[in-house]
Structures are given as C-alpha cells and as structure tokens.
Amino acid sequence: MFRIFSQKIDTNPKKIQKILERGVEDIFVKESLEKKLKSGRRLNIKLGFDPTGPNIHIGRAIVLRKLKAFQDLGHNIIFIVGDFTAQIGDPSDKLEKRPFLSSEKIAENLKNYKEQLGKILDLSKVKFLYNSSWLSNLTLKETAELAESFTVGQMANRRNFKERIDRGEEVSLREFLYPLMQGYDSLKVEADVELGGFDQLFNLKAGRIVQKHFGKKEQDILTTKMLEGTDGRKMSTSWGNVINIIDSPKEMYGKVMSIKDELLPQYFILCTDLEKLEIDSILSGNDPRSAKMRLAKEIVSIYHNSAAAREAEEGFVNTFSKKEIPEDIKVVTVEKNRLLSDVLVDEKILSSKTEFKRFAEEGGIHNLGSDSKITDFKYLVSEPIKIRIGKKNFLEIKVI
C-alpha cells in the first residue's frame, strides 16, 4: 500500500539494537519487533501526533528522533496528524477532563508543524495522513462496531481513569473514545509498529486491541522515555519549562544551561546522538558546568547548526561568566529627563512602576557605564546610559 520508496531495508544488527534500546522505556512485543526489523521487510511505522500546541519541544522530539532512526533503516514512515483526535482531546497526560479544541485553533497549530518536523525527519520520505479523513466519516454504526472492541472494565481500569473515578470525579464517555480512535488509525494504515511516548502506552495498546478485533495482525509498540522539564517537573508548555525545537540558538542554549544538574544524564541520552561511552566520559568528569555546556552545544547543533551553537556558547560565556554586555543589546531613544521607570514599563521590560521600585530597592537595576546600581526609583534619564535589569535584560537608552 505504501511501497513508494525504493530504498533497501537496512538490517544492520547494531542499528537495530540501538533502536530497541536507546531512550526506550518499553517495547511490546520486543521479540516480535526485533524479528520484524531483522526480516528485511519494509514496515509501516506509525506515529500519531495531535497538534494541540504550536510548538514541538525537545521532549516530544525524542519519539520523532526515534522515528527518524526507523526512517534511516528504510521503513515506511506514516505520520498521522491527529487533526480529528486533537479536537476530542487525549486524556493521557491529564488527570482532569480536557476541553474540546476548536478546529481553527488546530489549523493554527498545524501551520508550522511541518517546518518543525523537517528539523528532524526527512519529509520527502514521510507519508502524512490526517486522521480526520477517516474518523470524521465514521457512522454511528461503525463507531459502535469499533466500540465493541473494548470492554468497560478495560477502559475503567486504565490508571488515570481509575484514579479519577476513585476520587469521585467524572470521566466523560467521550474520553473513552479517544483510545478507540487512535486504535482505529492503526487499523486504517495497517501499522506494523507504532511509536509513542510512554504516556501513550494505553492508547498504543488500544491499536493492538482494535486491530485484533477486526481480525488484523497486531502492531508492535515502542514507547520512549519521558523527558523532564528544565526544572525537573514534567515538560509541559503550561509549566513554562520547555525547550522548543524552534527556540533561537541563544535561547535554547540558555535554557539547557538552566536545567537541574541531576537531569544531565537523561538529557544526554534522550536528546543527543552521542554514544553512551562518550556520555559516560563527559559525566564522569564531575564538572556539571562543562557537561551542561557540552549538552547545550549538542542540542543547539541538532536543531540549528554547530556554528550557531558556538556563537550561542560565546554569547553565554560573555554575558554570564565574564559578565560582558551582549552585542545585540536593545536600544531605545527617549526624550530627555523621562522617568526611567516609565521607559522600562513602556518597553515592556517591567510590568509596572511598582515593579521598578522593587527592582531598584533590591539592587536589580545596574548602570553598566559606571558599574553601579540605580536605586533611586525616580531616576531621570538625563544622558545616554546602558543598563541591565535583573539578570538577563539589557537596554541601551539614547536621549534626544
């Protein structure tokens, strides 16, 4: 059905070994998957992604990178854009009910998806399918048939449903539908293997159940490990602890530097291509700072390039280690004798005059020219100055 690529299937045992191990949380059924990969048969590798947000972060990228590994072996990559399922809402990662997402919102999220995916996958060899193209046409009767594949017990025992039910919270029937739909996707595209984050385990297994129910071969599933956010909590946009793959080199580098030290090993393994031995040697140095800098450089290199990574590193060292003034400092021109507080609020660097007052009192406003602190909250800008506000905000003010 998808035999449109002529590349030969690579069955190199070492590569297969790596696919089955690096960053992998669990494989179901491992023996079966291994056999399939070694057979030389071109497999349909499925990955579903719901466009619930505009950005892909490096945590979600783990599974995409795994997908790339399959792609490199020559398998068919079937990328399911969950434009339909996104509207229904995946209950996997939440302990509470999820809202419906509007189709406008989804379209908006989808806008830059491919560009982002292109940073990881070879898009020319990816088959993109939108699951609305079959899910939105299902009749109620067909839906009922699909629903027949699951028992209420199976669903209700799913961990996060069970927790909510036990707590006396409600679980909507609609949420039961989600795994069914994802499973139906697998049936539709004749998936041999489906990838997903470990949080997707239930939905992935649903694919097996649905396939079996309709008399098809069950897909194998491979789940990747979950990456923690920069602060050690689950990486989630709403927590603000994400590193997006389209972040600027500078931003990306800085965010990596801000991860907790304990997170280093998992970041190295899950987010870089470095060999295990090399990672071990980097970490054995017992120098978290250099290790982190190396990590930051690797990650920026993957999503941008090594030149950008070097540049970001230089900028970082200069700004934070040597405390130099960055070159691309923001410049504004204002009338003479304006209140500095007003200028900063206008520039949206601070949100209110009260905040300025706090910064001034706490010594957070640095006059870079005289290397002193501005503590007068009624400071007037009478001559051009360069200032640093807090740790990361720099501003050069010119006067008319």
Next chain:
RNA sequence: GCGUCGGUGGCAGAGUGGUCAAAUGCAUCGGACUGUAAAUCCGACGACCGAUGGUCUACGGGGGUUCAAAUCCCUCCCGGCGCACCA
C-alpha cells in the same frame, strides 16, 4: 428537576464579620554566593502617589444588611457529588 457542597491571587490551598492586599506550598522575580540562568541562602511577589504613610481595585457576576464583608442575606452564572428520570 430536587438536594447538597463548592467557586479565593499563575497553580494548589487556608481564611467563615474588623488586626485581610488575604496564611502556607509550588511556580515566578531580585540579591548574595558560585561552577551556569544549577544548588543553597536572603528578600520580593495587585496597582498608583507628594511614599516608613496614603489612595484605588481585588476573594465567580449583580444587589443588599452593617460603622465595617472574602466572610452574613438575596439573586444570577459556573462546577462537583447524591437523588430522581431510564424500570
């Protein structure tokens, strides 16, 4: 539909008539220190001003009682749970 419990700052969650711009935790921000924007410690965390004080806005919306309300009453909106409906 009936009953009942609830709706508090970014989140979680105290407070049940004055001492509440609202405990505490998390997140966030500033400073010190450092090895980095890590860790730790100290501090801040509604806004505005003629500023060790004052004013305004805020505890789902509106109205009321009171010298005084996040706290009491009425009403509306929203949510949970139970019951009823399904028999």
